[in-house]
Amino acid sequence: MSEPEWRTVRPVRTHEQVLTQIQQKILDGRLRVGDRLPSERELGEALGVSRNSVREALRVLESMGILSAQVGSGRDAGSTVAGRSTAALSNLLRLHMALSQFSLEDLVDVRIELERLAVVRAAAGADVGDLERLRALTRAMAEPGMDYERFHELDSEFHIALTRASDNALATDLMQALRDAVKGEMIAAFRRVRDWEVMVSTLTEEHLAILRAVEAGDGKEAAELVTQHIKGFYAAVGDAPE
Amino acid sequence: MSEPEWRTVRPVRTHEQVLTQIQQKILDGRLRVGDRLPSERELGEALGVSRNSVREALRVLESMGILSAQVGSGRDAGSTVAGRSTAALSNLLRLHMALSQFSLEDLVDVRIELERLAVVRAAAGADVGDLERLRALTRAMAEPGMDYERFHELDSEFHIALTRASDNALATDLMQALRDAVKGEMIAAFRRVRDWEVMVSTLTEEHLAILRAVEAGDGKEAAELVTQHIKGFYAAVGDAPE
DNA sequence: GGTAGCCTGTGGTTGGACCATAAGCACTGG
DNA sequence: CCAGTGCTTATGGTCCAACCACAGGCTACC
Incomplete structure (x- = not known):
C-alpha cells in the first residue's frame, strides 16, 4: 500500500x-x-x-x-x-487587445463573419424600425464635412444597427464590443487615408448597396457586399494592417 | 446673461x-x-x-x-x-447567459459562423501539430463506453482545436468561452438523447468527415459539413432548443 | 559548509470608524 | 389642516490600524 x-x-x-x-x-x-x-x-x-x-x-x-x-x-x-451591459465586454476585449492577445487581423476576420451572419438574418426579415434607422444613418454619413471622429461614430452605429437587425443579441453585443475595442485604431486608420472625401463617399455608397440588398431580401448578395466592404477598407488603409 | x-x-x-x-x-x-x-x-x-x-x-x-x-x-x-485568460471571458458570457441576455439560439448561430471561419482558414493551411491533435481526439471519441461528461470534454476540445488550427486567437478564445458557457446545457441535452451510442458514433463520424475535408484543403466542403454537424445536433436533441 | 531560524516585504483579512446620500418619519409653524 | 423642515436610519464609499500567512533572502550557529 x-x-x-x-x-x-x-x-x-x-x-x-x-x-x-x-x-x-x-x-x-x-x-x-x-x-x-x-x-x-x-x-x-x-x-x-x-x-x-x-x-x-x-x-x-x-x-x-x-x-x-x-x-x-x-x-x-x-x-x-442589473442586466444589459455591453461595456464590460468591450472593456475586457479592449484590454486584452492592448496586451496583444488578439491581433487586429483576427478581429477583422471575426467581424466579417459576424456581419455576414447579421445581413443574412436581416435580409430574411428585419424589423421596419431597424431598416429605417439604417437608412437615416446612411443619409447622415452623406453629409459634407464629415470629420474622422464623427464618421467613425456613424459608421459604427451603422454596422451595429445592421447586426441588431439580425435579432441576435450576442452578435450585436460582440459587434459593439469589437467596434469599441478598435475605435482608436480605426480613427488612426482614417487619418492615413489620402483622399478622405473620396473614402467617405465610397464607404457610404457601399453601405447603401448593402442596405439595398438587405431590403431586397438578398442575403447572399448582402453577405458578399459586406465582406468586400470590410476587406476593401482594410486593404485601402494599410496593406500591412499592423 | x-x-x-x-x-x-x-x-x-x-x-x-x-x-x-x-x-x-x-x-x-x-x-x-x-x-x-x-x-x-x-x-x-x-x-x-x-x-x-x-x-x-x-x-x-x-x-x-x-x-x-x-x-x-x-x-x-x-x-x-498577466495575459492569456479565457476564463474571464467565459465567466462573463456564462453569467450574462444566465441572466437571459443571450439565448442559446443566438449562441449557436454565432458558433456556427466562428466554426465556418475556422475550418476555412484551417483548410487553407493548418499546423501539422493541430491536425495530429484533431486526429487523436477523434480516436479518443471513438472509444466505447463514453459517458456524457467525458464526451462533452472531448467534443469541446475537438471544436476548440479546430478553431485553434485557424490561427485566430480571438475566435479560439470566443469558442472556448462559448463552449464553457453552455457546458451545462450541452450535458443536459446529451441526457435527452434516446440512443446515446448512436449519437456518439454519428457525431464522431461527422468529426472525421470535417477533419478529412480540412486535411484535403477543401474549406468550402468543411464549412458545409460543420454547419450541418452543429445544426443537425441541435435539431436532434430538441426541436425546441429551449 | 550546510542548515535552521530570523527578518522583511508581500497579499489576505478583519474590525472599527467616519462620511455623504437618500428615503421615510415626526415635528413645527403657518 | 398641511406644507415644509429637520431628524433618523440604512445604505454604499472610504480610510485606518492592526494582524496573519507566506515566501524569499539573510545570518548565525552548529
Whole structure:
C-alpha cells in the first residue's frame, strides 16, 4: 500500500468564495435581474466574513455589469442585479487587445463573419424600425464635412444597427464590443487615408448597396457586399494592417 | 446673461479612478505582460488613496484576467500583468447567459459562423501539430463506453482545436468561452438523447468527415459539413432548443 | 559548509470608524 | 389642516490600524 497521493492545497481567498456563492445563485436562477442583494454589512455577517471581502466580490461583479450599487436608503438602495451591459465586454476585449492577445487581423476576420451572419438574418426579415434607422444613418454619413471622429461614430452605429437587425443579441453585443475595442485604431486608420472625401463617399455608397440588398431580401448578395466592404477598407488603409 | 447650465455631478468612486489609471497605462502600452506593479501599499500612497481602494481595483483587474497576485517576497511577489485568460471571458458570457441576455439560439448561430471561419482558414493551411491533435481526439471519441461528461470534454476540445488550427486567437478564445458557457446545457441535452451510442458514433463520424475535408484543403466542403454537424445536433436533441 | 531560524516585504483579512446620500418619519409653524 | 423642515436610519464609499500567512533572502550557529 503506497503513500496516499498528496494534493497541494490551493489558498482559497475569502472574497473569491463570496464571489462564487453569488455567481452560483445567478447561474442557478436564484438571483434574477432586478433582485436586490442584502446590504454589504448583512451579507458579510451572513457569510461570516468582513465587509471588505464582500465589497471586493461586489466590485468585481459590478465591473462585469452584473450588479449595480446605489447608496441611500429605501427600496432602490443597495446592490441590485442589473442586466444589459455591453461595456464590460468591450472593456475586457479592449484590454486584452492592448496586451496583444488578439491581433487586429483576427478581429477583422471575426467581424466579417459576424456581419455576414447579421445581413443574412436581416435580409430574411428585419424589423421596419431597424431598416429605417439604417437608412437615416446612411443619409447622415452623406453629409459634407464629415470629420474622422464623427464618421467613425456613424459608421459604427451603422454596422451595429445592421447586426441588431439580425435579432441576435450576442452578435450585436460582440459587434459593439469589437467596434469599441478598435475605435482608436480605426480613427488612426482614417487619418492615413489620402483622399478622405473620396473614402467617405465610397464607404457610404457601399453601405447603401448593402442596405439595398438587405431590403431586397438578398442575403447572399448582402453577405458578399459586406465582406468586400470590410476587406476593401482594410486593404485601402494599410496593406500591412499592423 | 443666463444662468450657466448646471451639470449634475456624478460621484466618482475612488477605486474606479485607480482602475482607470491602471487601465490607461495598459492601453497606452506603459504596462505590458509580465510587468510588475508597485505593492498595494505603495500604490495607495502614490495615488493618495487607501489600500482598500487599491485592492478593489486590483481585484477587478484580476477577475478580468489582466493581473495576477502572488504573496510573499522576492522578484515574483506582488501583482503582475498577466495575459492569456479565457476564463474571464467565459465567466462573463456564462453569467450574462444566465441572466437571459443571450439565448442559446443566438449562441449557436454565432458558433456556427466562428466554426465556418475556422475550418476555412484551417483548410487553407493548418499546423501539422493541430491536425495530429484533431486526429487523436477523434480516436479518443471513438472509444466505447463514453459517458456524457467525458464526451462533452472531448467534443469541446475537438471544436476548440479546430478553431485553434485557424490561427485566430480571438475566435479560439470566443469558442472556448462559448463552449464553457453552455457546458451545462450541452450535458443536459446529451441526457435527452434516446440512443446515446448512436449519437456518439454519428457525431464522431461527422468529426472525421470535417477533419478529412480540412486535411484535403477543401474549406468550402468543411464549412458545409460543420454547419450541418452543429445544426443537425441541435435539431436532434430538441426541436425546441429551449 | 550546510542548515535552521530570523527578518522583511508581500497579499489576505478583519474590525472599527467616519462620511455623504437618500428615503421615510415626526415635528413645527403657518 | 398641511406644507415644509429637520431628524433618523440604512445604505454604499472610504480610510485606518492592526494582524496573519507566506515566501524569499539573510545570518548565525552548529
